[in-house]
Amino acid sequence: MGELRLESLALGYGAQPVVQDLTFSVADGEMMALLGPSGAGKTTILRAVAGFVRPRAGRILIDGRPVDHLPPERRAVVMVFQKALLFPFLDVAANIGFGLKMQGLDAGAIRRRVAAVMELTGLAGLGRRKVHEISGGQQQRAALARALVLQPAVLLLDEPLSSLDANLRQQMREFVQQIQAETRVTTLFVTHDQSEALMMSHRVSLLLDGRLRQTGTPRQLFYRPADPAVARFFGGENFFHGRIENGRLVTAFGSFRAPEAPGNGHRPLATIRPEDVRLDLENGDGAVTGEVTRTRFEGLATRVWLRCADTTVVALTPESRWTVGQRLAVVFPPERVRIFPEPPEKRRESLV
Amino acid sequence: MVSGQINGRDVRTRAVGWNPRLAVLLAPALAVMLLLFGGGLALGALQALGHLPGAGMAELTADHFTRVLLDPDFPTSLGLTFHIALTSTVIAAILSVALALALTRWAVSSRLVHFVLQVPLTVPHLVVAVSMLFLLAPAGLIARLAAGAGLIASPGEFPLLVNDRWAFGILLVYVWKEIPFITLMVLSVLQNAGGELLEVGRTLKAGAWQRFRFILLPVIAPSLAAACLIVFAFTFGAFEVPYLLGRTYPMSLPVWAYRSYMDVDLAARPEGIAIGLIIALVVMGTVALSVWLNRLARGRETGR
Numbered sequence: 001m002g003e004l005r006l007e008s009l010a011l012g013y014g015a016q017p018v019v020q021d022l023t024f025s026v027a028d029g030e031m032m033a034l035l036g037p038s039g040a041g042k043t044t045i046l047r048a049v050a051g052f053v054r055p056r057a058g059r060i061l062i063d064g065r066p067v068d069h070l071p072p073e074r075r076a077v078v079m080v081f082q083k084a085l086l087f088p089f090l091d092v093a094a095n096i097g098f099g100l101k102m103q104g105l106d107a108g109a110i111r112r113r114v115a116a117v118m119e120l121t122g123l124a125g126l127g128r129r130k131v132h133e134i135s136g137g138q139q140q141r142a143a144l145a146r147a148l149v150l151q152p153a154v155l156l157l158d159e160p161l162s163s164l165d166a167n168l169r170q171q172m173r174e175f176v177q178q179i180q181a182e183t184r185v186t187t188l189f190v191t192h193d194q195s196e197a198l199m200m201s202h203r204v205s206l207l208l209d210g211r212l213r214q215t216g217t218p219r220q221l222f223y224r225p226a227d228p229a230v231a232r233f234f235g236g237e238n239f240f241h242g243r244i245e246n247g248r249l250v251t252a253f254g255s256f257r258a259p260e261a262p263g264n265g266h267r268p269l270a271t272i273r274p275e276d277v278r279l280d281l282e283n284g285d286g287a288v289t290g291e292v293t294r295t296r297f298e299g300l301a302t303r304v305w306l307r308c309a310d311t312t313v314v315a316l317t318p319e320s321r322w323t324v325g326q327r328l329a330v331v332f333p334p335e336r337v338r339i340f341p342e343p344p345e346k347r348r349e350s351l352v
Numbered sequence: 353m354v355s356g357q358i359n360g361r362d363v364r365t366r367a368v369g370w371n372p373r374l375a376v377l378l379a380p381a382l383a384v385m386l387l388l389f390g391g392g393l394a395l396g397a398l399q400a401l402g403h404l405p406g407a408g409m410a411e412l413t414a415d416h417f418t419r420v421l422l423d424p425d426f427p428t429s430l431g432l433t434f435h436i437a438l439t440s441t442v443i444a445a446i447l448s449v450a451l452a453l454a455l456t457r458w459a460v461s462s463r464l465v466h467f468v469l470q471v472p473l474t475v476p477h478l479v480v481a482v483s484m485l486f487l488l489a490p491a492g493l494i495a496r497l498a499a500g501a502g503l504i505a506s507p508g509e510f511p512l513l514v515n516d517r518w519a520f521g522i523l524l525v526y527v528w529k530e531i532p533f534i535t536l537m538v539l540s541v542l543q544n545a546g547g548e549l550l551e552v553g554r555t556l557k558a559g560a561w562q563r564f565r566f567i568l569l570p571v572i573a574p575s576l577a578a579a580c581l582i583v584f585a586f587t588f589g590a591f592e593v594p595y596l597l598g599r600t601y602p603m604s605l606p607v608w609a610y611r612s613y614m615d616v617d618l619a620a621r622p623e624g625i626a627i628g629l630i631i632a633l634v635v636m637g638t639v640a641l642s643v644w645l646n647r648l649a650r651g652r653e654t655g656r
Contacts, residue, residue: 050555072554079555085548089570099556102566146556 002063002076002153002186003028004049009058011044018044019210022058026154026203029184031177033197036207037233042190045207046156049188050079062153076153080160084139086131092142093118093127099150113149121145121179137168144176148183155180157189161196173200194234198222206230228340231271237314239271249339253309254288257334262341269340276336277315279304279322280329287329292322306330393632400625407618416622420630428602433631436519436604437588440526441580447527448534449576453568455535456542465539469532480525481596488513488521514597521597530583537579538572546571577646585635605631 005025012018019041026032034042047053049060051072059066067075078099086095097114105113118124121141126134134142140160147155157176161169177200180187191197197204198218205215213233214226225231228239242251244266249258251270262268283289290306290313302320306313306328313330322328402413420426455465472480487493495510504510514521549571553563591606598604603611605627612624 052551052554072551073557073559077555079551081548081552083548085552087549087552087567087570089573098553098558098566102553102556102558102562150557 004154004186004188005061005064006045006049007059007061009045009048009060010056011041011048011053012056013044017056017210019207022212024205024212024215026186026188028186030203031180031187031189031201033201033204034188034190034207035194035197035204036192038192040192040207041210042192042207043158046079046158046188046190049154050077050156051075077156078147078150078152078154079156079158080143080147082159082162084136084143084160086139086142086146088131090131091127092123092129092131092134092138095131095142096123096127096146096149098146103150117145117149120182121148122175136164137172140164140172141175144179148179148185151185153186155185155187157187159190159192162191162193169196176200206233208233223338225271225338228269228271231338231340235273236271237274238277239269240311241267241269243267249337251311253290253311253313256288256332256337258337258339259334260337260339262339266342268342270337271340272332272337274303274314274316275301276333277313277317278331278333279306279315279317279319280331283329287331290328290330292324292326292328294324295320295322396625397629400622400629402622404618404622407621409619409622416626417630420623420626425602425608429605429608430634432519432598432602433588433605436522436526436594437584440523440530440587441584443523444527444530444534444583445576445580448531448538448579449572451531451535452538452542452572455539456546466536469536472529472532475529477525477529477590478592478596480529481521481593484521484525484597485514488524515599517599519594519598522593525593525597526583526587530587534576534579534583537575541572541575542568573646573649577642581639581642584638588635588638589631 003025007023009022010017010020011022022045024032034045036042044053048055051067051070051074055068060068062076067077072079086092087098090098093114096117097110100110100113114127115124118127121144123138123141123145126138126142131139131142140163143160144157161172161176164172173196176189189201198221201218203215204218204221206213206221208229214221214230216224221230222234225234225236228236231239240251240253242249242255244250244258244262244264245255246264247258248255249268249270258270280287288308290308292304293307293312294305296303297320298316301316301318302322304315304317304322306315308330315330398412400416402409402411402416404410485492489495490510490512491507492510492514495504495507498504498510499507513524546568549567550563553567558566589606591604591610594604595607595610598607609624609627609631612620612627615621615624
């Protein structure tokens with residue numbers, strides 16, 4: 001087991017920088033998701049940790065020791081790739097025992113350790129099968145087993161579930177989570193799927209445009225995004241500017257209580273998640289009025305677009321009774337409104 | 353009906369049985385194969401068995417095969433033919449694997465590589481053989497240049513590299529001609545799957561030699577074996593290069609077959625064809641042996 005730490009890491013290909021000034025750590029036994037859209041540099045970071053990409057600057061440390069100078073085969077790190085990439089010329093057991101064979105373990109020890117990890121990963125009885133004789137999910141399990149059998153200090157998973165279909169993917173998410181909990185192997189896994197990151201990991205690091213925007217627990221990133229970009233990434237659709245007056249946020253379409261509000265005169269940006277917006281027929285306290293302009297049924301919920309003065313507000317509600325043209329009370333529960341303080345330079349401008 | 357699972361889903365496929373439409377569609381290709389190849393082979397076999405009415409021979413007999421097989425020169429010719437085919441194939445295979453690995457590692461632009469490698473493929477063997485003769489003969493270009501540079505006293509001192517005992521000139525032609533073919537076959541496999549599996553190997557702690565032995569070789573083995581078999585079968589049966597660059601005695605089997613077939617004495621023709629059929633049998637036997645060895649090796653690899 002081990003702790004992984006990246007310090008001021010800069011990565012790139014040719015003249016093209018990919019990641020700059022990246023610092024974060026994964027604690028011993030922790031499962032961290034490196035989340036971001038395609039092209040954000042997630043896989044490049046993973047490949048740098050594995051030793052396939054040389055950092056331009058910064059350090060990579062495992063258990064406090066720098067590993068930048070070590071080739072992949074000498075790092076206490078094993079990477080599981082997006083595709084299972086099992087060796088087609090070996091059977092399942094030989095695939096899983098490959099790394100142990102490379103380390104020179106005797107056949108008996110290899111057999112015992114392979115059997116144990118196959119039991120752990122639910123592959124018992126499939127050892128003699130050829131790679132093409134097992135399903136996609138079993139292939140990914142075999143790839144995971146092949147990595148786990150080496151007992152690495154750090155396990156790297158590069159979107160290992162992205163090639164699976166939706167049902168299998170769900171099963172595998174639970175499976176990987178369970179295996180990580182049992183083995184307590186320090187794990188850094190890359191995904192572009194926010195729900196996968198939120199449900200599988202202890203902590204999430206969000207990478208946008210080659211920069212780390214926020215690291216925290218899944219709840220922190222989801223409910224307490226550090227900035228509007230993070231909020232947008234997690235499905236934030238309602239953003240509105242306002243002015244703080246006596247603890248209330250005054251917007252173009254109404255004012256409401258804002259417990260997080262900074263002092264009077266500030267002009268922050270506020271957001272509320274669509275599922276936190278409440279719709280009602282009766283106009284009660286703290287509500288503003290909006291007219292339904294569009295609705296979309298999405299299975300478990302209905303998405304409703306409302307025009308509140310000149311602003312469009314999106315609500316995601318379990319009720320599907322709303323119709324276009326209806327005038328409704330739109331409620332923003334104060335505890336669900338997230339306020340992003342005005343950046344200092346903007347604040348200075350607005351004061352002038 | 354065959355059933356199995358792909359990505360956890362049940363999949364059923366119907367085995368292809370007798371299908372008249374399919375037979376009609378395949379008929380033109382099968383007819384060409386059967387008439388031209390099968391017919392030629394049958395006619396050849398008939399002539400090798402002595403059925404040559406034009407030369408006054410009508411009786412079927414195995415005497416021509418027996419005469420060839422019991423000829424004291426046969427083992428020598430067979431050995432020489434094996435030496436030429438096997439040595440050139442092995443050398444070309446080793447150099448091709450090294451070249452393919454180097455090209456993959458240096459990530460050389462694939463279009464340029466393919467162009468450079470395709471050049472020798474387009475040159476006929478006969479042209480290469482004649483070029484080698486001009487280059488390597490005792491009075492050839494290299495001998496004269498060496499003499500001119502003072503490396504040897506006269507062109508006559510230049511080592512014998514054509515019509516020589518070890519068939520050096522013949523090997524050189526075949527190696528030069530076959531390297532591009534084998535390299536392209538191996539390169540396509542390496543470019544498709546080799547790189548990713550090598551990275552897996554590195555992350556699984558395999559060193560450079562282990563990656564070559566336990567990943568690269570098994571990955572390229574099927575293509576390499578197929579390419580080598582094609583090269584072996586071709587070089588074992590080809591006559592023009594040994595005819596031009598080989599010694600007059602002993603002859604390789606294809607040269608012997610050609611000479612017998614072209615002999616002014618028509619009675620020698622059945623022997624020539626018999627040698628041709630023996631060459632075909634040896635090649636088929638080699639293919640069968642290599643397939644068996646390949647299966648054995650795979651079984652060992654997977655522990656079956």
